[in-house]
Amino acid sequence: MERVYKLYNIELEEAIGLILNSIEAIEDVEVIDLQDALGRILAEDFYAPVDNPPFDRSPLDGFALRSVDTANASEDKPVKFKVIDRVYAGSPSSKSLGSFEAIRIMTGGKIPAGADCVIRLEDCEVVGDGVIIKNKLEAFQNYCFQGEDIKRGNLLLEKGTKLNAIHLGVLGSMGQARVKAFRKPRVGILVTGDEIIDYTEPLLDGKIYDTNGILLASRLRELGFEVIKIDGQGDCPKAVAQAIKENMDALDLLITTGGVSVGDKDILHEVIDLIGGKRLFWRVRLKPGTPAMYTIFKDKPILSLSGNPFAALATFELLCRPLLAKLSKDTTIKTKRVKAIMLDDFNKKSKNRRFIRCIYKDGRVGLPKGGHSSGMLLSMKDCNALIDIEAGNMGLKKNDIVDVVIL
Amino acid sequence: MERVYKLYNIELEEAIGLILNSIEAIEDVEVIDLQDALGRILAEDFYAPVDNPPFDRSPLDGFALRSVDTANASEDKPVKFKVIDRVYAGSPSSKSLGSFEAIRIMTGGKIPAGADCVIRLEDCEVVGDGVIIKNKLEAFQNYCFQGEDIKRGNLLLEKGTKLNAIHLGVLGSMGQARVKAFRKPRVGILVTGDEIIDYTEPLLDGKIYDTNGILLASRLRELGFEVIKIDGQGDCPKAVAQAIKENMDALDLLITTGGVSVGDKDILHEVIDLIGGKRLFWRVRLKPGTPAMYTIFKDKPILSLSGNPFAALATFELLCRPLLAKLSKDTTIKTKRVKAIMLDDFNKKSKNRRFIRCIYKDGRVGLPKGGHSSGMLLSMKDCNALIDIEAGNMGLKKNDIVDVVIL
Numbered sequence: 125m126e127r128v129y130k131l132y133n134i135e136l137e138e139a140i141g142l143i144l145n146s147i148e149a150i151e152d153v154e155v156i157d158l159q160d161a162l163g164r165i166l167a168e169d170f171y172a173p174v175d176n177p178p179f180d181r182s183p184l185d186g187f188a189l190r191s192v193d194t195a196n197a198s199e200d201k202p203v204k205f206k207v208i209d210r211v212y213a214g215s216p217s218s219k220s221l222g223s224f225e226a227i228r229i230m231t232g233g234k235i236p237a238g239a240d241c242v243i244r245l246e247d248c249e250v251v252g253d254g255v256i257i258k259n260k261l262e263a264f265q266n267y268c269f270q271g272e273d274i275k276r277g278n279l280l281l282e283k284g285t286k287l288n289a290i291h292l293g294v295l296g297s298m299g300q301a302r303v304k305a306f307r308k309p310r311v312g313i314l315v316t317g318d319e320i321i322d323y324t325e326p327l328l329d330g331k332i333y334d335t336n337g338i339l340l341a342s343r344l345r346e347l348g349f350e351v352i353k354i355d356g357q358g359d360c361p362k363a364v365a366q367a368i369k370e371n372m373d374a375l376d377l378l379i380t381t382g383g384v385s386v387g388d389k390d391i392l393h394e395v396i397d398l399i400g401g402k403r404l405f406w407r408v409r410l411k412p413g414t415p416a417m418y419t420i421f422k423d424k425p426i427l428s429l430s431g432n433p434f435a436a437l438a439t440f441e442l443l444c445r446p447l448l449a450k451l452s453k454d455t456t457i458k459t460k461r462v463k464a465i466m467l468d469d470f471n472k473k474s475k476n477r478r479f480i481r482c483i484y485k486d487g488r489v490g491l492p493k494g495g496h497s498s499g500m501l502l503s504m505k506d507c508n509a510l511i512d513i514e515a516g517n518m519g520l521k522k523n524d525i526v527d528v529v530i531l
Numbered sequence: 532m533e534r535v536y537k538l539y540n541i542e543l544e545e546a547i548g549l550i551l552n553s554i555e556a557i558e559d560v561e562v563i564d565l566q567d568a569l570g571r572i573l574a575e576d577f578y579a580p581v582d583n584p585p586f587d588r589s590p591l592d593g594f595a596l597r598s599v600d601t602a603n604a605s606e607d608k609p610v611k612f613k614v615i616d617r618v619y620a621g622s623p624s625s626k627s628l629g630s631f632e633a634i635r636i637m638t639g640g641k642i643p644a645g646a647d648c649v650i651r652l653e654d655c656e657v658v659g660d661g662v663i664i665k666n667k668l669e670a671f672q673n674y675c676f677q678g679e680d681i682k683r684g685n686l687l688l689e690k691g692t693k694l695n696a697i698h699l700g701v702l703g704s705m706g707q708a709r710v711k712a713f714r715k716p717r718v719g720i721l722v723t724g725d726e727i728i729d730y731t732e733p734l735l736d737g738k739i740y741d742t743n744g745i746l747l748a749s750r751l752r753e754l755g756f757e758v759i760k761i762d763g764q765g766d767c768p769k770a771v772a773q774a775i776k777e778n779m780d781a782l783d784l785l786i787t788t789g790g791v792s793v794g795d796k797d798i799l800h801e802v803i804d805l806i807g808g809k810r811l812f813w814r815v816r817l818k819p820g821t822p823a824m825y826t827i828f829k830d831k832p833i834l835s836l837s838g839n840p841f842a843a844l845a846t847f848e849l850l851c852r853p854l855l856a857k858l859s860k861d862t863t864i865k866t867k868r869v870k871a872i873m874l875d876d877f878n879k880k881s882k883n884r885r886f887i888r889c890i891y892k893d894g895r896v897g898l899p900k901g902g903h904s905s906g907m908l909l910s911m912k913d914c915n916a917l918i919d920i921e922a923g924n925m926g927l928k929k930n931d932i933v934d935v936v937i938l
Contacts, residue, residue, distance in 0.1 A: 158730065162749050178734060185794060212796055214726025214766070216737030230794055232726055234737040273907050280909065289753055290912045293746030293840060297739070297908065301731040319621025319639055323565065324708040327585060330623030330641040332704075339700030342569050346696055359621075387592060387637055389619055433700060500680050501704065502687065505697045 131405040136442060136477070139408045143418060143447050146404060147425055150376060150451055152307040158295055161287050163348045164305035165453050170281040173298055175271030179216075180235040183268050187226040187248055187255050188239035191263045202258045204251075211236060226255050235267065242266040274298070286456055309376040309451045311344050312352045313337055314367060316382040316391065317431055318359040335433040335501060336381040340440055347457050349448065359383065361391045365398035372422050376451055379444065382431030384415040392417060392428050401426060409515070411478045412498035413439035432498040438479050438510060441531055460530040461512075464489040470511075470520040472496075477515045484509035484528055507531075538812040543849060543884070546815045550825060550854050553811060554832055557783060557858055559714040565702055568694050570755045571712035572860050577688040580705055582678030586623075587642040590675050594633040594655055594662050595646035598670045609665045611658075618643060633662050642674065649673040681705070693863055716783040716858045718751050719759045720744055721774060723789040723798065724838055725766040742840040742908060743788040747847055754864050756855065766790065768798045772805035779829050783858055786851065789838030791822040799824060799835050808833060816922070818885045819905035820846035839905040845886050845917060848938055867937040868919075871896045877918075877927040879903075884922045891916035891935055914938075 131142065153167040182188065189205055197203040205226035209217040213232030221227060221238030229235070229242060241261045249256040274280065280298070281291055287303070295303060313336075321331045323338065334356070341351040354371050357363035364383075372378065383392040384406070396403060401421035408416050412435035417428040427444055429436045441459065449458040467490040470480065480496055481504050482489040489511060494503030512527040513520065520526060538549065560574040589595065596612055604610040612633035616624040620639030628634060628645030636642070636649060648668045656663040681687065687705070688698055694710070702710060720743075728738045730745065741763070748758040761778050764770035771790075779785065790799040791813075803810060808828035815823050819842035824835040834851055836843045848866065856865045874897040877887065887903055888911050889896040896918060901910025919934040920927065927933060 158745055159748065162752050174734065176739075178739060179737060211737075212725060212766075214724065214738055230796060232739075273902070273904075274909055281912070289746055289749035290844075290908065290914075292749045293742045293844075293908050294912060296730045296745035297742040297840070299728075299730050299734055299740045317621065318619060321706075323703040323706050327581065327706055330586060330618075331621050332583075332585060332639075333706045335700045335704040338565055338703035339696055341566065342696035342699045345569050359619075389637060433704070437697075437700075495680070497680075501697065501700050502681055505688070505701060507697075 133407045133409060134405055136408055136410050139405055139416070139418065139443060140446050142404050143425065143427075143443060144450055146418075146420055147447065147450060149453050150307050150309060153304050154307050155302050156305055157302055158292055158300060161292060161295075161303050161305060162289070164287050164303075164308070166281055166283055166285040166287055166291075167304040167306045169279055169283045170295070170300075170303075172274045172276050172278045172280050173300070175276045176274035176297055177268060177270060177272065180270050181268045182211075182229045182231060182233050182235060182242045182266065184242065184244055184266055185230055186242045186244045186266065188221070188229045188236050188242050189226040189257070189261075190221060190223065190239060191241045191261045191265065193224050194257055194259065194261045197257050197260055199258050202249075202256045204254050204256050206254055209236070240264060240267070284453055284455075286454055306453055308348070308350055309448060310352055310374060311349050311448075312354050312371055312375040312378040313340050313344075314354040314364070314378060314380045315356050316359060316364055316380060317356070318389070320356055320358075320382070322356065336429075336431065336436045339433060339437060339501070340379060340381070343437070343440060347445075347448065348454070349452070354378075359389050359391055361394040361398060364391065364395045368395065368399050368421065368426070372424060376424060377447065378424070378426045379440070380426065380428045381436050384417045384428045384430060386415075396421075396426075408439075408443070409477055410442070411474075411476050414476075416443060418443075430498070433501040434481070434504060435498040437501075437504070441510065441529065442479070462487075462528050462530060463525055464528045466520050466522050466524045466526055469522055470513075473519060474513045474515065474517040478513045478517075479510040479529070480513065481507040482509050482511050482528065483507055484530060489526065489528055540814045540816060541812055543815055543817050546812055546823070546825065546850060547853050549811050550832065550834075550850060551857055553825075553827055554854065554857060556860050557714050557716060560711050561714050562709050563712055564709055565699055565707060568699060568702075568710045568712060569696070571694050571710075571715070573688055573690055573692040573694055573698075574711040574713045576686055576690045577702070577707075577710075579681045579683050579685045579687050580707070582683045583681035583704055584675060584677060584679065587677050588675045589618075589636045589638060589640050589642060589649045589673065591649065591651055591673055592637050593649045593652045593673065595628070595636045595643050595649050596633040596664070596668075597628060597630065597646060598648045598668045598672065600631050601664055601666065601668045604664050604667055606665050609656075609663045611661050611663050614660055614662055616643065647671060647674070691860055691862075693861055713860055715755070715757055716855060717757050717759055717781060718855075719761050719778055719782040719785040720747050720751075721761040721771070721785060721787045722763050723766060723771055723787060724763070725796070727763055727765075727789070729763065743838065743843045746840060746844060746908070747786060747788070750844070750847060754852075754855065755861070756859070761785075766796050766798055768801040768805060771798060771802045775802065775806055775828065775833070779831060783831060784854065785831070785833045786847070787833065787835045788843050791824045791835045791837060793822075803828075803833075815846075815850075816884055817849070818881075818883050821883075823850060825850075837905070840908040841888070841911060842905040844908075844911070848917065848936065849886070869894075869935050869937060870932055871935045873927055873929050873931045873933055876929055877920075880926060881920045881922065881924040885920045885924075886917040886936070887920065888914040889916050889918050889935065890914055891937060896933065896935055
């Protein structure tokens, strides 16, 4: 059977462009409790609903009074005020100050009605129920105005902000118990292959344990996404097609692994026929993970990756992160690239564009101990980046400057 | 009442030393499901329980056979083999190969008994139920040995590893459904102050919304910790003492905010008397957050921070992260320091050592728009680091090299 792929054997950048053109960001908005909002994407511009501080307050310990009553106060002509009340932070006075009256006030206390300044405790002399002042005070001396830090109505956080602890602190200080956030993408993972056994089961002869399911699910969780594991359907195209049909409505993206190459157990091609998916591309000009395939089904993306664990991981980083960044509006998870200096030689020729695992630190990259084969994951455990080697490269030397994709 | 502090008005580094000397890492071990293990600290050296691959397998599509039977094969003298079975990945053959027999085998298929090599499909001629070979093959040509990637018994992950997606993939590939991890610290947060209103409540006259509770809880969650919010007890020393007594058994660390300065509403001193806590230090020579206090109660740490949000955050980063790193054995959350070049002037003199908020990027630091006052949190929203300014500094100039603490 002849299958039509819009594009076959394309460049990585073209594949990313096709992916980004085929999807829209999720616009659904959820109202969530502030304590659950860490890492979520704010769905509205947030304007301050109140002033902060919410009232005029004292910046220090002392006495609140009327500056006009101190106009003639001096060392030689001290003025006595009657102390009529005491104000703590959180406990304002119900009294209004009259002429030559003062109210004892603590840091953070609300300035009482009638007062327009505060004199520092150390600058006064307390005598019985009174206080003696020997300085002239200006209006609003030692006086914090309502809204001095944050003015009601000011734009505090922009739509699209990824909420961190500071943002939640600011929202809390504004009395926001809930916040509007974009719904997170729900990502399904479906691992194909008759040889795959879930790690909770005993290993049978000729089978291997599933690596990709837990690897990609954990990577998605690291990036902040919800993961729905769709139980493996082995190598039966009808069962896999049925599982996709049943689950796709609940998903924003499905990632499959395995079955995308050219052997007669490479069932994903038949699966896409069975569900009637629209193929956008198959095969990307890079190693590992060449057979990556991309399909739209029910207006949603299905990204099908190679079954080799390192290949699945590398193509997840290269193809899926830009996709997830657009879906979720979380720009922080876009693939990041830097230039770096090689600390080691890599003596292999690269007929095709190739991505190899490496350890990036402070502008330098080293290669891990252990193998680079696409089925080997263990040597990846110390790695945090991929070197992007162009097609036709004859090998990399120490001190070469290379392009690096940060994971 | 005279209170005894072992140390008063000490340097930051001395405070950190006292904290680290006063606590032990949590040694409790939990057995957890692999899918819940992301970010946890591995509590044992993990040795491979099985080989990977778990059996001898074919690296390519072709025919498995006995190399000895090809000894005389050539273009001129082709040798015919009888094809007796077919092996897919995951479906091994139950047959044993005899002389001049071959078994069709796919990539990842288990090498059948009797075979010691694989010939590539493209190098054969398939005729009816047979296959014609024209090449001499070596023993173990195109042959992947059991344990080639991972040998059973090899040390794969060291005790103390913080488990990421790659580690979980490796553990999954070894058939580990569960993993031993150190218990995470449980951190309590107790916000004091009569002026504090929870952000879920209406704002009353003279009160302000709680910022520190949600700020520190979210910061702890960002760092991967479980947080237990202990409901605010206002400014009543007995109620706060009671809340600490009731909750301390369930906690590994308590963080309090507010009430640690010298005013008559600075109740934490009395609280520590009431619970009979052992004071280790009070007041650290830095701004903001000078009045930080540290107590041991029921052999567990209580870190008491200033109530000003920026002060609470800065001293959390400086004092609490080293504490949490030791408790949890998670070395990745230790405070990180770098040198950086100033992009702006900072014209204030610093009588005491001072930490100011800044934006760090690629070896450079800029200052945010907005205020640096310790009560102001908003201008922190674009910041990711603190500049450490030494006591007696007369102001920083553009292009100065400064010490920076990365958040």
